[in-house]
Amino acid sequence: SPVSRRAPGSRAARLREQSTLGSEEWNPWEEDEKNEQQHRVKTSLQILNKPKGKTDHSIQIWGKAAIGLYLWEHIFEGLLDPTDVTAQWREGKSIVGNTHYSFLTGPSVVPGYFPIDTSNVVLVLNGREKAKISHATQWLFFAQTLMKTQKLQHLAVVLLGNELCDNDWILKFLKKNGGLVELLFITYDSPWINDVDIFQWPLGVATYRNFPVVEASWSMLHDERPYLCNFLGTVYENSSRQALMNILKQDGNDKLCWISARQQWQPQETNVSLKNYQDALLHSDLTLCPVGVNTECYRIYEACSYGSIPVVEDVMTGGNCGNSSVHHNAPLQLLKSRGAPFIFIKNWKELPAILEKEKTIVLQEKIQRRKELLQWYQHFKTELKMKFTDVLENSFLMNNKH
Numbered sequence: 001s002p003v004s005r006r007a008p009g010s011r012a013a014r015l016r017e018q019s020t021l022g023s024e025e026w027n028p029w030e031e032d033e034k035n036e037q038q039h040r041v042k043t044s045l046q047i048l049n050k051p052k053g054k055t056d057h058s059i060q061i062w063g064k065a066a067i068g069l070y071l072w073e074h075i076f077e078g079l080l081d082p083t084d085v086t087a088q089w090r091e092g093k094s095i096v097g098n099t100h101y102s103f104l105t106g107p108s109v110v111p112g113y114f115p116i117d118t119s120n121v122v123l124v125l126n127g128r129e130k131a132k133i134s135h136a137t138q139w140l141f142f143a144q145t146l147m148k149t150q151k152l153q154h155l156a157v158v159l160l161g162n163e164l165c166d167n168d169w170i171l172k173f174l175k176k177n178g179g180l181v182e183l184l185f186i187t188y189d190s191p192w193i194n195d196v197d198i199f200q201w202p203l204g205v206a207t208y209r210n211f212p213v214v215e216a217s218w219s220m221l222h223d224e225r226p227y228l229c230n231f232l233g234t235v236y237e238n239s240s241r242q243a244l245m246n247i248l249k250q251d252g253n254d255k256l257c258w259i260s261a262r263q264q265w266q267p268q269e270t271n272v273s274l275k276n277y278q279d280a281l282l283h284s285d286l287t288l289c290p291v292g293v294n295t296e297c298y299r300i301y302e303a304c305s306y307g308s309i310p311v312v313e314d315v316m317t318g319g320n321c322g323n324s325s326v327h328h329n330a331p332l333q334l335l336k337s338r339g340a341p342f343i344f345i346k347n348w349k350e351l352p353a354i355l356e357k358e359k360t361i362v363l364q365e366k367i368q369r370r371k372e373l374l375q376w377y378q379h380f381k382t383e384l385k386m387k388f389t390d391v392l393e394n395s396f397l398m399n400n401k402h
Helices: 010-017 030-041 068-075 130-148 167-175 218-222 240-251 271-282 298-305 333-337 348-360 361-398
Strands: 060-064 090-096 099-105 120-126 155-158 181-188 197-202 227-234 258-262 284-289 309-313 343-345
Touching: 060 068, 060 130, 068 099, 068 120, 068 155, 068 298, 068 361, 090 181, 099 271, 099 361, 120 130, 120 298, 130 167, 155 167, 197 333, 218 361, 227 240, 227 271, 227 348, 240 258, 240 348, 258 271, 258 298, 271 284, 271 298, 284 298, 284 348, 298 309, 298 361, 309 361, 343 348
Parallel strands: 060 099, 060 120, 120 155, 155 181, 181 197, 227 258, 227 284, 284 309, 309 343
Antiparallel strands: 090 099
16 A cells, blocks of 8 residues: 655755765765866965964864765764755864864865865775775875975874775875874774774765755654565675565565565665655664675664664674674674664574564554664764764874974
């Protein structure tokens, strides 16, 4: 039976109506990267050599990867001007304690062609694959030049890491190895994480696909949700996702869930496909989160945004993630250490029992559970912001004398 679709919150609607950022998953600014190569030949550093003033209580964040938007709009709850996601240049400001943060993003943020208003910088980079790494490296060389000209004193990096945790290219840039990066915030369960100079960072929602900041509404909390669960995504052959599909079909639970599987991954989001996906999250009590190349996926955070409980396949994926004594091969350390109220399963064979139990839970109990999830997620983002700003300020502002 057709589900009545409610008008989403104005902000979500606004974001949804704006056009998408382009077809490349990890960074919407492919053209810009080509332009930067040409610009760099002519780069002039004159604008960068402002005289050094007193101790600087400001930190500038340069967002050169889509996860920068999660950092700024979701974790800092900062605004961007202009609001148009396709704008060439967007900026925002936020004050935390007595530190001024500013955020710059967009294709026009090109090395040597924008003012650097502080001696403290956080660079948000994409290290997902080869082409991205060479682009990220150019930005680090640019920062090195600024250090030599005395403008820049402190640099941190937020890195969208490789899904297999193959990030060795950045090692030589770390301060402890003679480089300039004092602090590294990195996605996935990297074995390097020590909470001293390397910290785990969440993947967050797919901002590159225009997933919005979602404001909780009365109906999101209190309405009956017509579907037990949802899974909209690519099903790879012989993957656990294929196993999941088979298990759902066996018990006829695929009829009670919103399932939309495709064989081919599609980076290009349309307004219709995004709305469809958001509706699935809003109208399901559970969101199924099978592993992809890595256990952590955008879907986990997107489900949290809509109060749909993530059912997470809690297995370590291949590659170099988590294989250190600290991690004991358990994935999703960042979420677990903060007490994520998810349903963790080791095998999709456990799902039918979970769905049977789900059918017996009364609405009042579901409302309570949604409340807990939404509150937990808000708290998670607030804690991350506090940790991020504390770590930066302790490293950057306390020792600005050297």
